[in-house]
Amino acid sequence: MRPDWADKERGDTVEHILNNLIDEYQKEIVKTTQRLIAHPSLYEEGREGAPFGAPIEAALEEVLKVAEELGFDTVNHEGYAGTARWGQGGKQIGILTHIDVVPPGDGWSYPPFEGTIDNGRLYGRGSLDDKGPMVAALFAMKVVKESGLPVKNHVCHIIGTDEESGFMRGLKYYLKKEEAPWGGFSPDGEFPVIHAEKGILRFYVSETWEKPEEASGMMLQEVRGGTKVNVVPGYAYAIVGGAEDAGGILRESRESYTKKDKISISEHISSSGQGRGWKIEAKGQGGHSSQPWNGENAIQILLEFLHMLPLYEEGKSRFASKIEELFGDGYRGERLGVACEDKLSGILTLSLGVLEVGEDSGKATVEIRYPIHASEEVILKTLRVACAQQKVELDIYQDKKHIYMPVQAPLIQTLLHVYQETAKQADGPVVIGGGTYCRAAENFAAYGPVFPGQRELAHEPDEYICVDDLILSAKIYAQALYTLLNIS
Known part of the structure; x- marks a missing residue:
């Protein structure tokens, strides 16, 4: 029912x-x-009814419970997605959010x-990223419904x-099984609105070798x-041993x-208690890999330091040296030979996200985000x-x-x-390096919650959203949803 204070005679x-x-x-x-x-909704090995693990399934059930409490019809789609619906007839307007998160990593000042x-x-x-914006969008749905304002279409909030x-x-x-929305927005990016997203390549670089002699x-x-390819690593370590004077050299x-x-640098004793060596730890600054300039890559710091050491040449040290040579020079990919940029979307970015070097094998997980007008074919060939x-x-x-x-x-x-009308700002559409659900659904655009001039804090230690921004985002989403629910 429309609230009493919503009186046309008062000019509302x-x-x-x-x-x-x-x-x-x-x-x-x-x-x-x-x-x-x-709910620490981190990926785990899947099982029936929880394809991405129990923590994500528990978080999905919780958000569907929230949606029910707010008055929406909800469905859990076999653990792959959840939906909260309201209205009927006309076009199906979509909202795309996600309940999963990246690992917290190190360096937090708050739990x-x-x-x-x-x-x-x-x-x-x-x-x-993306629970605050998800809640803002759910309450946007609630207030449009509660307002009693007339609408032509219906809404489906899809929770990935x-x-x-x-x-x-x-x-x-979900989209293979169910009707796709006409279009809508995903509150998982930046304001004013995102009209383009860079291309993304993710790849492994690996090598195996014979176990070396003593x-x-x-x-x-x-x-x-x-921890993950889309997180700038804030911590990395290496173990070295063998030389009697290793500590002094380090x-x-x-x-x-x-x-x-x-x-x-600290002394290291193996878990078996048999071997002794030295542990080298590198501290950087975690962050989102789409904006690597906001972080500091601890793996690159560690590899650069290892390159200075008189390491015995064998498989592990050679592989570490190769990774440093390919990906150790920051985030533009200049050493690799893929650096490029365009006026629309800016520079290519490269992030060395994960590195694992063991006794007889090594693997690096790397990501490249390339400009809209860059040639993917040329980048792949160079790589x-x-x-x-x-x-x-x-x-x-x-x-x-x-x-x-x-x-x-x-x-x-x-x-x-x-x-522009709700935030009282005149900024224009933007392009991002991030990858959102808008890649998987037609006629969708990422829409907030990061405001112009703000730093992207997703995937960083001490991730936060300002309470005032959360509320303003909810107001923008409510206005946007009402507008879309009345398009012909």
Whole structure:
């Protein structure tokens, strides 16, 4: 039923009606976001009914419970996705969000799964990506419904479960089984509205070798770093041993290293208690791989330091050296030979996300995000040649083409107008390096929650969303949803 205060004679506008309703639900929006953050929805091995593991399934059930409490019809689609629906007739307007998150990693000042509020900021993994925006969109649906304002169409909020892997298997499974929405938005990017996303290549670089004989020199025993390919690694370590004077050499090398404050060295005893060596730890700054300049890659720091050491030459040290040669020079891919840029979408970015070097094998997981007008064919050819020259195996496991919608497209203009009117800002559409669900569904655009001029904090330690921004996002989503629910 329409609220009593929504009186046409008082001159209430749609914007006023919806904004006031959102204001009434501010505390509930924050508490609900905290409720979802409390579920550590990290990927695990799947099972029947929970294809992406029990933690994600539990979080999906929780958000569907929230949606039911808000008055929507909900369905759990075999653990691959969930839906919250309202209305009937006309076009199906879609909202695309995801419940899964990346691992928290190191370097947090606040518990990553508690939803701590400090100085107007709501901290927690998923607060920005994508649980806070998901809650904002659910309450946007609620206030449009509660307002009693007339609408022509109906809405389906699709909650995905496998966005962070990049494979988007949950959403793709749903779209094969169910009717696809006419179009809509995904609150998993930036305002004012995203009209294009860079292409993304993800690949493994690997090598195997014979287990080396015992050597008298300093030997690299192990290298580990990173958690996921789309997260700039904030921590990496290596174990070395063999040389009697290894400790002195390491400390001396650290003193001459330009980033010595990022390196720590300590004695290491193997888990069996039999072997002794030295542990080299590198500390960087985690972040989202689409904006690697906001982070500092700990694997690159570690590899650069290892390159300074007089390591015994065998499989492990050679592989580490090859990875440093290919991917160790920052985030533009200049050493690899793929650096490029265009006016529309900016520079190509490269991120060395994960590195594992063991006794007889090594594997690096790497990501390239390339500009809209760059030639994927040229990038792939250059990559293959470089890996062949280093005699390492290349396995491209994800190839996601760029997406582009003209600025003048009706959906982009509609969402842009709503943002400008609600946020009282005149900014224009943007292009991102990130990859959203809009790649898997037609006629969708990523839409907030990051505002112009703000740093992208997704995947970083101490991820947060400002409470004021969360509420403003909910107001924008409510206005956008109402507008889309009345298109012909």
